[in-house]
Amino acid sequence: MNAAPSPPLIAIRELSKAYQRGEQRIPVLEGVNLEVQAGEFVALMGPSGSGKSTLLNLIAGIDKPTSGRIEIGGTDIATLSEGELADWRAANIGFVFQFYNLLPVLTAFENVELPLLLTRLSRGERRRHVQAALDRVRLADRAEHYPNELSGGQQQRVAIARAIVSDPTLIVADEPTGDLDRVTGAEVLDLLEQLNRELGKTIVMVTHDPKAAARARRLIHLEKGELVPDEAPAGA
Amino acid sequence: MFLLRLLLKNAFRHRLRTLLTMIGLVVAICAFGLLRTIVDAWYNGVEGTSSTRLVTRNAISLTFPLPLAYADRIRGVEGVSAVSWSNWFGGVYITERNFFPQFAVEPASYLALYPEYVLKDEEKKAFLIDQQGAVAGRKLAEQHGWKVGDQIALRGTIYPGTWTFTLRGIWDGADAKTDESQFLFHWKLLSETTRKRLNTNADYVGVFVVRIDEPDSAPLVSQRIDALFKNSRAETLTETEKAFQLGFVALSEAILVAVQAVSVVIIVIIMAVMANTMTMTARERLAEYATLKALGFTPGFVVKLLFGESLVIALIGGGIGLVVTLPIAAAFAKAVGTLFPVFIVSPLTMGLQLLASIVVGLVAAAWPAWTMSRVSIVNGLRHVG
Numbered sequence: 001m002n003a004a005p006s007p008p009l010i011a012i013r014e015l016s017k018a019y020q021r022g023e024q025r026i027p028v029l030e031g032v033n034l035e036v037q038a039g040e041f042v043a044l045m046g047p048s049g050s051g052k053s054t055l056l057n058l059i060a061g062i063d064k065p066t067s068g069r070i071e072i073g074g075t076d077i078a079t080l081s082e083g084e085l086a087d088w089r090a091a092n093i094g095f096v097f098q099f100y101n102l103l104p105v106l107t108a109f110e111n112v113e114l115p116l117l118l119t120r121l122s123r124g125e126r127r128r129h130v131q132a133a134l135d136r137v138r139l140a141d142r143a144e145h146y147p148n149e150l151s152g153g154q155q156q157r158v159a160i161a162r163a164i165v166s167d168p169t170l171i172v173a174d175e176p177t178g179d180l181d182r183v184t185g186a187e188v189l190d191l192l193e194q195l196n197r198e199l200g201k202t203i204v205m206v207t208h209d210p211k212a213a214a215r216a217r218r219l220i221h222l223e224k225g226e227l228v229p230d231e232a233p234a235g236a
Numbered sequence: 237m238f239l240l241r242l243l244l245k246n247a248f249r250h251r252l253r254t255l256l257t258m259i260g261l262v263v264a265i266c267a268f269g270l271l272r273t274i275v276d277a278w279y280n281g282v283e284g285t286s287s288t289r290l291v292t293r294n295a296i297s298l299t300f301p302l303p304l305a306y307a308d309r310i311r312g313v314e315g316v317s318a319v320s321w322s323n324w325f326g327g328v329y330i331t332e333r334n335f336f337p338q339f340a341v342e343p344a345s346y347l348a349l350y351p352e353y354v355l356k357d358e359e360k361k362a363f364l365i366d367q368q369g370a371v372a373g374r375k376l377a378e379q380h381g382w383k384v385g386d387q388i389a390l391r392g393t394i395y396p397g398t399w400t401f402t403l404r405g406i407w408d409g410a411d412a413k414t415d416e417s418q419f420l421f422h423w424k425l426l427s428e429t430t431r432k433r434l435n436t437n438a439d440y441v442g443v444f445v446v447r448i449d450e451p452d453s454a455p456l457v458s459q460r461i462d463a464l465f466k467n468s469r470a471e472t473l474t475e476t477e478k479a480f481q482l483g484f485v486a487l488s489e490a491i492l493v494a495v496q497a498v499s500v501v502i503i504v505i506i507m508a509v510m511a512n513t514m515t516m517t518a519r520e521r522l523a524e525y526a527t528l529k530a531l532g533f534t535p536g537f538v539v540k541l542l543f544g545e546s547l548v549i550a551l552i553g554g555g556i557g558l559v560v561t562l563p564i565a566a567a568f569a570k571a572v573g574t575l576f577p578v579f580i581v582s583p584l585t586m587g588l589q590l591l592a593s594i595v596v597g598l599v600a601a602a603w604p605a606w607t608m609s610r611v612s613i614v615n616g617l618r619h620v621g
Contacts, residue, residue, distance in 0.1 A: 062530050062613040083534065090532025097617065101527040105245035117238055118532045162531075 007074065009170065009202050010036035010059060015068035017054055017225075028054045029225045032068070036218075038169075041196040041203045043216035050222040053174060056206045060093050060172040061085045073169050090118040094163030094201075096173035096192075100155040102147040108134065108158045109143040115166040133161035137191060153184030160191055164201065171195065173205040177212050189215045239537070243544035250517070254549060257513045261553025261596065262560065264506035265589050269561035270568065271499035272585045275492050277576035279485060284413045284578070285477040287451035289349065292444040292461055293480075295471040301440035302470050304427075309464055310444055315457040317449050320345035321441035323426060327390030327399060329380070335575070336376050338390065338419040340426035349445050352410040359384060359405030367425050369404035373416030375577065377406045388419075395430055417577035446474070503592050510600035514546050518604035525608050526616020535609035542608060546601035547594065554593020558586055 015032040018025050028051045036042055044052040057063035058070055061077045070078050072092065080088060094115075095101075102111045112133050116126045134140045137157040147155050156176060163171050173192065177185030193215055195201040207213050221228040248254055276283075292310065294300035304321070311319045325338040343364050347353060355363070355371060363369045372382060382388065382403050389400045401421050409416045423441070430438035448457050458474035465472045475483075485492070518525075525538045561581055569579035 057614050060530070062617075086529065086532050086534050089530065095527075095530055097527070099523075101523060101617070103242075103524055103527070105242065105249055114528075115531050 006038070008035035009038040009040075009073055010034065010204070011069075011071040012059075013069040013071075015055075015058065015070060016066045017051070017058060017063070018066045027225055029058075029065075032225075032227055034220070034227060036202065036204065038202050039196070039200045041193070041215070041217045042205065043213035043219050044204065044206045044222060045208070045210075045213050045219060046222035051225040052206045052222045055222065056172055056174055056204060059170070059204055060095065061089050090115060090166070092169040094166070094168040094171040096156070096159050096163050096171065096176045098175035098178040100147070100152075100159045100179075102155055102158060102162075104147050107144050107146055108139060108150065108161075111147070111158055112161045112165050114162060119166065129165050130161075133165040134158075136164065136195075137161045151184070152180050153187055156180060156184075156188050157191060160188070160195075164195060164199070169202065171201050171203045173203060175207055176205060177207070177209060185209075185212065239540060239544065243541055243548060246517075246521075246541065247545045247548045253513060253516075257510060257549055258553035258556070260506055260509050261550060261593065262557040264502045264596075265554045265557025265593055266561045266564060267502050268499045268592055269558065269581055269585050269589045270565060271495050271502075272588065273561075273565055273579060273581050274576070275495055275499075276582055276585065277579045278488065278492055280413060280415070280576070280578040282478055282481040282485060284352070284415055285481055287454070287476070287478070288448050289477040290446040290448060290454060290458055290461070290474050291477050291480040292446060292472045292474040293442070295462075295473040298442070300470070301442060302444065302472065304439040304441055306465065306470075306472070307441075307444060310446060310461055313457060313460045313464065315448050315450070315453045315460070316446055318345060318349055318447040320349050320445045321423065321443065322346065322445065323423060323440075323442040324394070325390070325392070325399075325421075325426070326394045327392050329388070329390055334380070336417050336419055338421070340423040341420050342423050343420070346420070346445070349447055352414045353407040354410055355405045355407045363404040366402060366404055367422045368400070368402055370401035370419060370421040371405040371407055372403060372419045373577075374406055374408050375416035376419060377403070382406070395426065397429075397433060399429075412580055413578055415577040443480075445477075503596065507596045507599050510546065510550065510596050511603065513549075514542065514600045514604045517545070518542060518608050522608070522611065522616045522619040526611070526613045526619070529613045530617065539605045539609045542605040543598065543601045547597040550593045550597030550600070554589060554596070557593070558589045561586075561589065 012032055012034040015029055015034075016027070017029040018027040020026070032055065044056060046052045054063065058065050059072070061072075061080070065078050068078065069076050075088065077085065077088060103114070106114070109130055112130045113126055116129055121129065131140060131143070134143055137160050139154060139157050139161065142150060142154060142158075147158070150158065156179075171192075176192065177188055180188060189212055192203055192205065196203050196217075203216075205212070205216060213219055292302070292306075294302050301323075307319050307321060310316060320342050322342075323340040325340055327338050328334070329336070347355065347360065353373075359371070363371050370388065376382075384403055384406060386403045387400055388403055389398055391398055407416070427438040430436065446457070446461070448454060454476050458476075461474045462472050525541075528538060529535065565579060565581045569576065572579070
């Protein structure tokens with residue numbers, strides 16, 4: 001007897017997003033349907049304006065759809081209020097941005113600690129979690145450094161540590177290697193792969209770079225706001 | 237704790253900008269305090285009045301005297317417990333620049349009516365028995381370096397001739413609001429000398445100072461006194477000492493309103509400068525606020541960050557402004573001498589300086605905080621690229 005298939009972590013149904021500019025309606029996503037299983041590493045690719053970043057923003061709960069459902073871990077986040085969404089993001093989403101988005105006045109340690117300040121963890125527990133996250137990205141020795149004292153690759157690794165420190169359900173990465181040279185970008189991708197493989201983290205990554213996309217286990221193309229059929233990445 | 241640490245770090249991120257804004261605040265809050273103190277100093281004569289003292293003057297004008305004979309009749313009015321009198325002397329000490337108020341008074345009754353002029357017993361006795369004697373307030377004596385026993389010559393302007401007095405005492409004010417810039421001498425000397433020099437009847441006084449038993453009876457006693465002299469050749473106008481002093485202040489009310497308006501304008505200007513600083517700050521950090529919101533921090537947290545940072549800058553700048561007001565006010569008081577008999581930064585003014593700093597901080601952050609709390613995360617993050 002076969003076991004019942006587990007429900008997808010991300011289930012998107014008839015998702016549409018359009019922007020209103022004056023009287024003009026500009027559609028970005030039209031009737032998108034997508035499922036992502038827990039533990040997947042998905043790359044979203046597509047030309048500029050295809051809607052891949054918009055889709056990532058909607059999945060991350062930092063934007064609201066015009067219509068459709070986005071269920072993440074069984075919660076339809078399209079129905080949550082702003083306050084509920086903020087709490088939901090804090091508990092479920094780890095962000096990796098193209099330009100790292102670290103707070104320049106905080107040390108690497110303090111930047112990684114940020115998401116934990118929204119939890120009930122004690123100071124000691126927070127410290128342990130932050131150290132573990134910095135160990136994972138091999139930056140424990142740079143904990144007291146400020147972002148401007150770190151290279152681009154190191155800053156992105158701090159951002160990754162910040163993304164995983166609260167053990168989120170899902171990591172969303174928007175062009176994580178877009179601001180890095182080839183070698184440093186490869187190191188960051190190694191790290192994301194490790195997180196997926198060793199910790200079983202579900203990752204949805206937007207990228208322009210076919211080499212970056214090749215690191216993912218699944219490649220999704222978007223064109224003019226619509227999904228084109230799935231394909232396995234070249235390197236998979 | 238984290239919020240406090242973050243907003244303190246943010247406040248000093250652009251050190252030059254923060255420093256310049258703080259300098260602006262120091263100047264504005266200090267200027268605000270000094271201008272308010274000037275207005276307070278102007279009103280000090282009013283503040284230092286007693287509710288149990290009335291002043292009776294000629295109903296036509298203060299420049300018209302009243303007969304000394306009125307004193308006994310006023311003393312007989314129900315509710316009056318003591319009467320004294322004084323004349324404005326208007327003499328010049330060395331040069332016109334050394335202006336200070338001089339009054340010819342009936343010494344025993346006058347000093348009894350003004351217990352806030354605290355004289356040593358032996359100095360008081362010496363003054364009372366020496367018709368050529370005079371007493372001066374501590375501030376006035378210190379300004380001119382006078383000591384007890386010094387000879388002080390005044391050149392009369394209203395009463396011609398040179399008038400030489402022996403300083404018999406220096407009084408201290410009972411409190412900080414007591415005017416210590418006055419010079420008092422015997423009315424009898426003025427009267428007798430004037431009679432001799434001008435061969436006229438000199439039994440006239442400028443004003444009567446009347447003590448009443450009950451402050452509440454002031455209107456009634458005033459009416460009774462004025463009724464006594466109704467239809468006489470010198471009708472009287474009696475009012476409380478406060479109303480009498482306010483009459484002088486009213487002469488310069490337009491200037492005082494202008495000074496107060498300037499003090500408010502200064503605060504409005506620094507508010508605009510500070511608001512500009514906070515708006516620039518917020519715009520530069522748009523992506524950071526968006527990042528915080530993406531991580532799960534609420535828009536309210538961003539609002540707290542901006543208000544907190546603005547208040548930190550405003551309170552540090554305003555606090556320094558408040559502190560430097562005190563020595564500047566002291567130096568100013570020394571420089572202007574007896575022009576302002578009492579020039580003290582009052583607790584109320586210090587409170588208003590603090591309040592102005594807080595208001596500047598809050599108002600300056602209001603618009604950027606409102607804008608930043610409403611900007612969408614997606615738009616904020618786009619600001620990076």
